[in-house]
Amino acid sequence: MYSQFIKELIDLPDVLIEKERKEGERWIFELSLPEQCPLCPVCLQRTTKMTRKKKQWMHGYAQRIGVFWIELPVERRRCCTCGMTFSTSYPGISPRSVATDVFQQWVAQSCIGTSIQAVARMLKLPYTTVERWFYTHAPSFLSNTIQPKAVCVDEFAFRKGHDYGVAVMDAETGEVYSIEAGKNEAAIRSALTCVSSSVQCVVSDLAPAMKKAIQGACPEAVHVVDYFHVIQLFTEALDRCRKYLAKGGKKHGNVRYVCCLLSQCPEKLTEEERQTVREWCKESDYLQVVYQSLQHFRYVSKSQGERQAKRRLEAWIHRYLFCTCSVVRAIAKALAKRTEEIISCILSPYSNGKMEGTNNKIKLIKRRGYGYRNIQRFALRVRLETATTLQ
Known part of the structure; x- marks a missing residue:
């Protein structure tokens, strides 16, 4: 039973276990192979043994034993026909290494x-x-077969304000497929190259470089704009209006509480909170227009079919494209340039939420390694950490 345990621990079925010993803190298992006559690697003829010595390799790790070693004989042999001399080797064990494969x-x-x-x-x-x-x-x-149906593309910071990168992730499994340095169109297109043959849907933010790169790298894929980034246009406009009112001497209490009420759906608010929102909107026409445009867009996002979504979106753009509020006009112009992407955003089940969480994981990997000078090694580490299955 003891020898069977050692056999399973070593996991080399072709060798014979002679004995084990301990040298200091190291456990060494002496192994041997059945008698055989290696052939010459040049002419494949019989050889004769010249010298024989034993060599040790690190082979495994056990909880209480630590790193244990194996010891095998290495023979120096000579060919009887061509005179070639060589050292015998074992499968998975290089004679010049200190550890087995x-x-x-x-x-x-x-x-x-x-x-x-x-x-x-x-x-x-x-x-x-x-x-x-x-x-x-x-x-x-890592697996070499990369055939995702939907991917998310987003940028992240190697060094905030200085160096940026682009990551491409599977929208369903969360596995990162590629990372490229930079955030321009060329970097995004290079990152999408590995998935361009199979991808059917690409999710990204509202950056103009994203749209151009996706059209160039994946012309047949459906471009979906992340819903969070669309709503963010309205919430940032509401925050600017709120800050403008605060400068005028009108304080509205806790900043987070104000932003939370303005950005939430009215159905989720209590009657008291709705009354508070009405009072704030009465104090500023701009704040009221931005808040109304946000609620109207939420009504557009509840569309059930493509025709209904297109009709409601066109009506929304026609209503606010020439609005008196410059902030709302800017939002309407931005959405008018991306009508197809907004419709796909309303109808598609995919979003960039999982990618935003993966961005945080990428930053943690970068900090854990105290930064990476080699982008290829950093990309390898990220792929290994986010891979769902490994070979």
Whole structure:
């Protein structure tokens, strides 16, 4: 039973376990292979043994044992026909390495979800060694088949106010597929290249570069504008009006309370809160117009079909395109340029909400690594952290 446990721990079915020993804090398992005669790698003829020595490799990790080693004989052999000399090797074990491929892959997989430094401290290995193993084996964990039906595109900050990046994420699974440095049209189009063949729906914000890049990279996909960013145009306008009234000496109590009441649907408010909103709107014509335009747009967003949504949206744009309030006119002009995207926003079940949460996760990965100088390694780390399934 004891030998069977060691056999399962080592997980090398072709080897024979001779004995185990402990040297200091290291457990070493002495292994051997059945007698065999390796052929020459050049002429495939019989060879003879010249020298034989034992070599050790790190092979696994156990909770109470720590990192355990295996010891196998390495022979130096000579071909009887061509005189070629070579060292014998084992599958998955390089004679020049200090660890087996199985151990290196396990270490690389252990780094997913934590930092490389934490794994290096746990295993008492050099940081640079663990880092090299991670970036060597980690790409093999990712799937090469990328065929999403709907994706979300959004920008995030490497360094706020200075460096930005663009991320493309699966709208259904939340897996990030690509990251590119920059937030211009070329960067967005480059990020969408890996999903352009299969994507049917692309969700983004109202940035002009997003629209141009999506039309160029995914011309057959439906462009959906995120509903939150559309409503944000109205809430920002309401906030500006509220701040203008506050400068005039008219205080409205808690700022968060004011913004919350103005941006919420009237159906969700109590009668007392509705009365408070009416009093605020009476004090400013601009505030009243912005608030009414927001409620009318919410009525447009409740459309059930494409024809109804198009008819209501055209009526809304016709009503507020020449409004006396400049803020509402600017919103109407912005929506008039994106009529098809707004209709898709009303009818589509997808949004950028999951992408906004993933942006926060991307920033946490960046801070945990104290920044990344290599964008490819940063993208690899983000893909591994957000992947739903790994190979």
